[in-house]
Amino acid sequence: MKSRLMRLVSIPEGMPQPSNFKIEHEELGVPANGELLLKPIYISVDPYLRAAMSGGHPPNLNAGDIIISRGIAEVVRSSDKRFSQGDFVMGYMEWRDILIAKADGLIHLKNNALPLSAYLSVLGSTGLSAYFSLIEIGKPKRGETMIVSGAAGAVGSIAGQIGKILGCKVIGIVGSEEKAQLITSAFQFDAAINYKTNKDINATIQELCPEGIDIYFDNVGGTVSDAVISNMNDYGRVIVCGTIADYNNTMKATGPRLLPLVVFKKLLIQGFLIGDYKDRFEEGRRQLQHWLAEDKIHYTETIMEGFEQLPDAFIGLFNGTNKGKMLVKISSCTIY
Amino acid sequence: MKSRLMRLVSIPEGMPQPSNFKIEHEELGVPANGELLLKPIYISVDPYLRAAMSGGHPPNLNAGDIIISRGIAEVVRSSDKRFSQGDFVMGYMEWRDILIAKADGLIHLKNNALPLSAYLSVLGSTGLSAYFSLIEIGKPKRGETMIVSGAAGAVGSIAGQIGKILGCKVIGIVGSEEKAQLITSAFQFDAAINYKTNKDINATIQELCPEGIDIYFDNVGGTVSDAVISNMNDYGRVIVCGTIADYNNTMKATGPRLLPLVVFKKLLIQGFLIGDYKDRFEEGRRQLQHWLAEDKIHYTETIMEGFEQLPDAFIGLFNGTNKGKMLVKISSCTIY
Numbered sequence: 001m002k003s004r005l006m007r008l009v010s011i012p013e014g015m016p017q018p019s020n021f022k023i024e025h026e027e028l029g030v031p032a033n034g035e036l037l038l039k040p041i042y043i044s045v046d047p048y049l050r051a052a053m054s055g056g057h058p059p060n061l062n063a064g065d066i067i068i069s070r071g072i073a074e075v076v077r078s079s080d081k082r083f084s085q086g087d088f089v090m091g092y093m094e095w096r097d098i099l100i101a102k103a104d105g106l107i108h109l110k111n112n113a114l115p116l117s118a119y120l121s122v123l124g125s126t127g128l129s130a131y132f133s134l135i136e137i138g139k140p141k142r143g144e145t146m147i148v149s150g151a152a153g154a155v156g157s158i159a160g161q162i163g164k165i166l167g168c169k170v171i172g173i174v175g176s177e178e179k180a181q182l183i184t185s186a187f188q189f190d191a192a193i194n195y196k197t198n199k200d201i202n203a204t205i206q207e208l209c210p211e212g213i214d215i216y217f218d219n220v221g222g223t224v225s226d227a228v229i230s231n232m233n234d235y236g237r238v239i240v241c242g243t244i245a246d247y248n249n250t251m252k253a254t255g256p257r258l259l260p261l262v263v264f265k266k267l268l269i270q271g272f273l274i275g276d277y278k279d280r281f282e283e284g285r286r287q288l289q290h291w292l293a294e295d296k297i298h299y300t301e302t303i304m305e306g307f308e309q310l311p312d313a314f315i316g317l318f319n320g321t322n323k324g325k326m327l328v329k330i331s332s333c334t335i336y
Numbered sequence: 337m338k339s340r341l342m343r344l345v346s347i348p349e350g351m352p353q354p355s356n357f358k359i360e361h362e363e364l365g366v367p368a369n370g371e372l373l374l375k376p377i378y379i380s381v382d383p384y385l386r387a388a389m390s391g392g393h394p395p396n397l398n399a400g401d402i403i404i405s406r407g408i409a410e411v412v413r414s415s416d417k418r419f420s421q422g423d424f425v426m427g428y429m430e431w432r433d434i435l436i437a438k439a440d441g442l443i444h445l446k447n448n449a450l451p452l453s454a455y456l457s458v459l460g461s462t463g464l465s466a467y468f469s470l471i472e473i474g475k476p477k478r479g480e481t482m483i484v485s486g487a488a489g490a491v492g493s494i495a496g497q498i499g500k501i502l503g504c505k506v507i508g509i510v511g512s513e514e515k516a517q518l519i520t521s522a523f524q525f526d527a528a529i530n531y532k533t534n535k536d537i538n539a540t541i542q543e544l545c546p547e548g549i550d551i552y553f554d555n556v557g558g559t560v561s562d563a564v565i566s567n568m569n570d571y572g573r574v575i576v577c578g579t580i581a582d583y584n585n586t587m588k589a590t591g592p593r594l595l596p597l598v599v600f601k602k603l604l605i606q607g608f609l610i611g612d613y614k615d616r617f618e619e620g621r622r623q624l625q626h627w628l629a630e631d632k633i634h635y636t637e638t639i640m641e642g643f644e645q646l647p648d649a650f651i652g653l654f655n656g657t658n659k660g661k662m663l664v665k666i667s668s669c670t671i672y
Contacts, residue, residue, distance in 0.1 A: 056600040221595040240598040253593045259557040260589070262576040262607040264392040269605040271598040 003028045006095035006310050010063050011053050015248045015318060021067075021311040031079040031100050038073035038089065038099050040330040042303075044120045045069065045314040046154075050247040059092070067095040067310075070125060072109065072116055074333055083108065086334070090119050097307045097330055114292070116333070121325035122158060122292065122299040125274045128284045129241060130158035130217075132277040137239045137270045138215040142167030145209050147228050150219030151189065152179035154325035155241055158288075159217045160189050161297045168215065171208050173201075173224055175320045182323060186298050201227045212236075221245045226256050229267075238269040248318060300324030339364045342431035342646050346399050347389050351584045351654060357403075357647040367415040367436050374409035374425065374435050376666040378639075380456045381405065381650040382490075383555075386583040395428070403431040403646075406461060408445065408452055410669055419444065422670070426455050433643045433666055450628065452669070457661035458494060458628065458635040461610045464620045465577060466494035466553075468613040473575045473606045474551040478503030481545050483564050486555030487525065488515035490661035491577055494624075495553045496525050497633045504551065507544050509537075509560055511656045518659055522634050537563045548572075557581045562592050565603075574605040584654060636660030 002025050009022045031037045051057035075087040080103035091106040146163040150156040151172025163170040171191045172183040180192035191208050212233035221243025246253050291297040302322035304313045313328045338361050345358045367373045387393035411423040416439035427442040482499040486492040487508025499506040507527045508519040516528035527544050548569035554561050557579025582589050627633040638658035640649045649664045
């Protein structure tokens with residue numbers, strides 16, 4: 001059986017280009033004991049993969065590697081007694097349209113009345129990242145003011161809604177009017193700032209947050225973050241989930257120094273890896289499912305169709321193409 | 337009775353100058369009920385006072401204000417039944433050679449076999465700052481590597497020694513060979529880096545810390561901190577005690593962006609105010625006294641003599657004049 005695979009033929013310099021990727025074909029064997037033959041349904045593309053291509057984030061992706069990220073797949077053939085044909089699994093998998101993978105490390109997805117894709121978005125690493133980092137680093141208190149950058153994105157949109165559930169005033173920063181509309185209507189943010197059209201983001205922040213900012217959930221970094229952090233209250237918490245503005249910088253970016261603000265305002269600035277909270281994923285999923293069932297959290301996904309779309313979907317992350325989680329649909333489910 | 341007082345006549349632009357200060361004379365009344373007539377023995381000068389002159393740190397010092405900082409004084413006359421003539425008290429006091437102050441908020445110092453000045457250095461805010469921020473933010477583990485900037489200073493010298501007691505490898509960054517000598521001999525640091533003469537601080541750090549840096553106790557900020565933070569390990573902790581390199585900057589300083597490092601290395605960067613740990617000062621003093629008694633902690637003080645030396649002592653902080661805590665001796669103790 002032939003497998004199509006996506007190889008990273010060169011490390012992007014700056015913004016990733018289609019030419020960094022190449023589709024190849026390879027003959028597949030049969031699954032050995034403990035392995036599964038998998039047909040991916042969805043493959044997740046995420047900003048952290050850009051960092052992984054520069055040695056800044058696991059998995060380390062080098063030129064010549066087959067790209068790997070999280071996906072959901074259907075079991076076509078099982079050589080592991082824990083899985084049967086037709087089961088759905090989630091986990092890290094190579095970018096292939098059909099593949100053989102070790103069963104160990106894959107999660108068996110059971111029916112839960114939500115679409116399969118939810119396991120890569122609101123119930124996946126993105127939703128769990130929003131939940132755990134906000135609760136554990138941000139420690140939101142009722143009545144506090146929170147700003148979310150990348151607020152229409154996969155993690156930001158969930159983080160902002162959790163902030164609202166916990167009683168915060170939540171303002172989102174986005175890159176288009178359509179996204180501003182989305183977060184203030186569907187996601188119930190108190191206000192949106194379009195950083196691309198806003199003439200004085202600092203003044204707008206001060207106007208929208210007369211009591212200062214207690215929590216900043218940052219997905220972007222760069223000058224947007226400069227404006228937000230300079231308006232933080234004493235003992236403010238900055239959750240650094242991502243700095244997409246800097247991922248494609250080939251030059252070392254410079255900006256206003258942060259440490260004086262950290263001293264004067266007694267700030268906490270912290271990064272994290274969602275794996276830090278691995279032991280508590282079930283707790284997180286339960287809480288998110290509960291809020292979904294109560295209709296308190298909404299989520300959106302941008303799904304591109306077809307294996308060959310993987311590079312464009314990935315590149316699109318840096319152009320603001322997606323609203324919510326960006327996924328690529330590789331195959332449809334089979335009814336056995 | 338006449339009191340000499342030190343007025344801040346103008347807010348420094350950049351580096352503080354003698355002309356920002358002026359000695360005046362004022363007739364003192366008599367202490368009202370609940371007040372004390374105090375003769376200061378030591379007055380503490382600290383880098384945070386520079387920030388206080390720019391609205392960046394309490395107490396807010398404006399042009400025309402009498403400067404206020406921590407001091408130790410002898411009670412000359414008491415109108416509060418908790419204090420008697422000859423008692424020693426510690427607390428915030430105006431820069432005067434004799435003053436009337438409210439008894440509330442002053443700490444009664446009892447004999448403890450250490451010189452009085454220790455209450456403003458190793459047993460004062462500086463020692464307590466080192467202790468609580470290192471324990472609570474740095475969370476040192478045996479075998480970890482720690483770097484201290486401003487390592488011959490009041491807080492840094494104590495922080496480094498506590499790191500050693502707790503089993504860390506500790507490297508100090510200082511601004512002279514004399515200080516390098518001091519921290520590696522008297523204070524038992526594993527190594528010292530003289531940032532003023534070192535040609536490639538980044539390479540030296542990598543050579544001295546082959547296993548990376550887990551804890552950075554920062555008193556200086558600026559380019560020294562850029563070099564250290566770029567060599568932090570994953571999940572490294574940066575305790576931002578001060579950024580003396582930036583306090584006198586009239587321009588907004590810029591430097592390499594930190595947030596991408598925070599994401600990639602999952603760093604924690606945190607500031608604090610020693611008052612955050614107020615409820616635990618007794619615990620901290622007990623622990624520090626215990627280590628002093630065991631001869632595990634040594635401390636040094638730079639004491640200038642005479643009320644009129646206050647501005648020079650303060651300015652000297654930014655020229656690296658001091659080793660350990662900088663104090664000004666105002667009067668001698670009286671034997672009643």
